Amino acid sequence: MQQAIAILDSGVGGLTVAKEVMRQLPLEKIMYFGDTARTPYGPREPDEVIRFTHQIVSYLLQFQPKMVVIACNTATAVALEEIRSRLTIPVVGVIHPGARAAIKNTRSGRIGVIGTEGTIKSGAYELALRQITPHIEVVSQACPAFVPLVEKGLFHTPEAHAAVAQSLRQFQQIPMDCLILGCTHYPFLRDTIAEVMGPKVNLISSADETAREISTVLYHKGLLATTNSMQVHQFFCSGDPWIFKKIAQEWLNEEIKVTPVVWQVPHIS
Amino acid sequence: MQQAIAILDSGVGGLTVAKEVMRQLPLEKIMYFGDTARTPYGPREPDEVIRFTHQIVSYLLQFQPKMVVIACNTATAVALEEIRSRLTIPVVGVIHPGARAAIKNTRSGRIGVIGTEGTIKSGAYELALRQITPHIEVVSQACPAFVPLVEKGLFHTPEAHAAVAQSLRQFQQIPMDCLILGCTHYPFLRDTIAEVMGPKVNLISSADETAREISTVLYHKGLLATTNSMQVHQFFCSGDPWIFKKIAQEWLNEEIKVTPVVWQVPHIS
Numbered sequence: 001m002q003q004a005i006a007i008l009d010s011g012v013g014g015l016t017v018a019k020e021v022m023r024q025l026p027l028e029k030i031m032y033f034g035d036t037a038r039t040p041y042g043p044r045e046p047d048e049v050i051r052f053t054h055q056i057v058s059y060l061l062q063f064q065p066k067m068v069v070i071a072c073n074t075a076t077a078v079a080l081e082e083i084r085s086r087l088t089i090p091v092v093g094v095i096h097p098g099a100r101a102a103i104k105n106t107r108s109g110r111i112g113v114i115g116t117e118g119t120i121k122s123g124a125y126e127l128a129l130r131q132i133t134p135h136i137e138v139v140s141q142a143c144p145a146f147v148p149l150v151e152k153g154l155f156h157t158p159e160a161h162a163a164v165a166q167s168l169r170q171f172q173q174i175p176m177d178c179l180i181l182g183c184t185h186y187p188f189l190r191d192t193i194a195e196v197m198g199p200k201v202n203l204i205s206s207a208d209e210t211a212r213e214i215s216t217v218l219y220h221k222g223l224l225a226t227t228n229s230m231q232v233h234q235f236f237c238s239g240d241p242w243i244f245k246k247i248a249q250e251w252l253n254e255e256i257k258v259t260p261v262v263w264q265v266p267h268i269s
Numbered sequence: 270m271q272q273a274i275a276i277l278d279s280g281v282g283g284l285t286v287a288k289e290v291m292r293q294l295p296l297e298k299i300m301y302f303g304d305t306a307r308t309p310y311g312p313r314e315p316d317e318v319i320r321f322t323h324q325i326v327s328y329l330l331q332f333q334p335k336m337v338v339i340a341c342n343t344a345t346a347v348a349l350e351e352i353r354s355r356l357t358i359p360v361v362g363v364i365h366p367g368a369r370a371a372i373k374n375t376r377s378g379r380i381g382v383i384g385t386e387g388t389i390k391s392g393a394y395e396l397a398l399r400q401i402t403p404h405i406e407v408v409s410q411a412c413p414a415f416v417p418l419v420e421k422g423l424f425h426t427p428e429a430h431a432a433v434a435q436s437l438r439q440f441q442q443i444p445m446d447c448l449i450l451g452c453t454h455y456p457f458l459r460d461t462i463a464e465v466m467g468p469k470v471n472l473i474s475s476a477d478e479t480a481r482e483i484s485t486v487l488y489h490k491g492l493l494a495t496t497n498s499m500q501v502h503q504f505f506c507s508g509d510p511w512i513f514k515k516i517a518q519e520w521l522n523e524e525i526k527v528t529p530v531v532w533q534v535p536h537i538s
Contacts, residue, residue: 020373024372024373024401024402025401025402026402026404027401027403090489096485096488097485100481100484100485100488101481103293103481103484104289104293104477104478104480104481131493131495132293132294132296132484132493133293133294133295134295134296134497208373209373211373212369212372212373213485215369215372215401216365216366216369216482216485216486217489219365219369220359220486220489224400224401226400228403
């Protein structure tokens with residue numbers, strides 16, 4: 001049996017990573033977990049995000065994946081290193097791939113980052129960027145309105161457009177040549193963000209970049225799938241499976257089967 | 270003492286990788302070897318290229334680098350796997366990074382590749398691309414005129430422009446949205462290649478992409494340099510050190526010191 005790549009997120013945002021993995025690595029099998037019962041993670045305390053991430057990883061490990069992808073910037077910011085230290089399989093987050101792509105692409109040396117409150121407050125992008133290139137200038141802004149819009153499936157609406165324009169009104173005045181979409185939900189709003197930021201700003205999707213980095217890590221570990229064994233991707237969610245399925249099918253443009261997972265100790269936020 | 274990244278090439282082409290490593294990873298120390306006495310590798314038999322690559326790697330290992338980068342597409346095509354199987358430190362080539370970047374960027378699914386005769390004849394790019402995405406369409410062409418021009422330092426001359434226009438006259442008619450510069454010498458001719466291919470073709474530099482992948486691999490192995498210890502890069506070449514120094518300084522835009530290396534059994538081609 002082909003081992004899968006386990007991808008987890010607070011909700012539907014990580015589907016942007018899943019879609020790119022399916023496009024860039026069509027031979028790979030995916031197992032996706034959206035913690036839609038407890039989304040969004042952005043405003044939560046780090047301890048809680050770490051606990052939730054551990055719980056999902058433990059759930060997915062029963063299926064023996066070959067790699068774990070934390071496709072949520074908030075969870076990557078606070079839980080990546082701890083999860084990595086506990087597992088023997090490779091663990092990939094979504095912050096370093098975006099940071100590395102921005103470093104490759106910037107010419108001005110000033111990089112913008114937008115993300116959830118949790119991600120921006122953690123300073124994880126500044127850290128990832130400056131660890132590699134200490135002289136880089138980073139400007140960042142939290143956009144708490146974006147995730148709830150996407151989780152409700154409202155990404156192609158005038159409401160979404162107004163929220164993006166409003167959130168980025170001041171940020172768009174700052175000169176920068178790269179903007180990291182530092183939340184895996186944001187590619188759902190990419191066209192609108194691009195319109196607001198203008199053509200001179202190169203948008204870096206942590207989803208696209210993470211898929212590429214997954215490819216790099218699998219290659220260097222000798223773990224790339226070599227044959228197409230008619231893989232069937234698996235999807236799990238902790239909240240309403242019908243809403244999840246609707247959004248996932250629209251985004252992935254294919255029929256999927258969703259397995260609902262009910263946490264034994266439910267968390268109501 | 271900070272361990273260096275060893276970068277080797279048939280001549281000056283790998284300096285495009287070195288320059289990107291210096292830009293994307295400014296804390297890292299580099300050790301560069303240009304086998305200018307035996308350039309170009311492109312028209313040589315695989316056995317000979319493997320032997321030369323082994324010889325350079327053995328020479329560089331005395332300085333205990335933390336990683337070896339085969340910054341030559343011809344040598345990567347024929348010697349990467351063998352070198353990797355012999356060393357315990359990570360070995361990075363220049364073909365897979367370019368292939369992965371092209372897969373990420375293409376929307377049409379048709380990717381162009383230009384390289385030396387050796388690289389194109391080896392089919393290494395087709396293999397790297399199709400191993401990951403079997404449905405991808407690859408069109409390739411050898412451009413044997415390019416490396417000698419760059420090795421002579423003639424990259425900003427009317428002669429270079431004429432050679433590029435002539436070599437790509439037919440190839441530019443083929444619709445493609447990505448073109449991999451499948452030789453580390455070609456970024457020296459990038460502006461001219463871009464002009465000839467037109468604005469719709471996204472040029473993928475294996476140099477830029479390899480530097481980014483070096484960053485990824487060092488990060489995942491826990492080998493990234495963490496402090497700037499005022500590193501001094503080292504340069505070695507087997508041919509005329511004055512020509513090498515002139516081209517390297519012009520390309521890197523900084524003063525360097527070159528150590529000449531004379532092979533004990535000289536190879537005259």
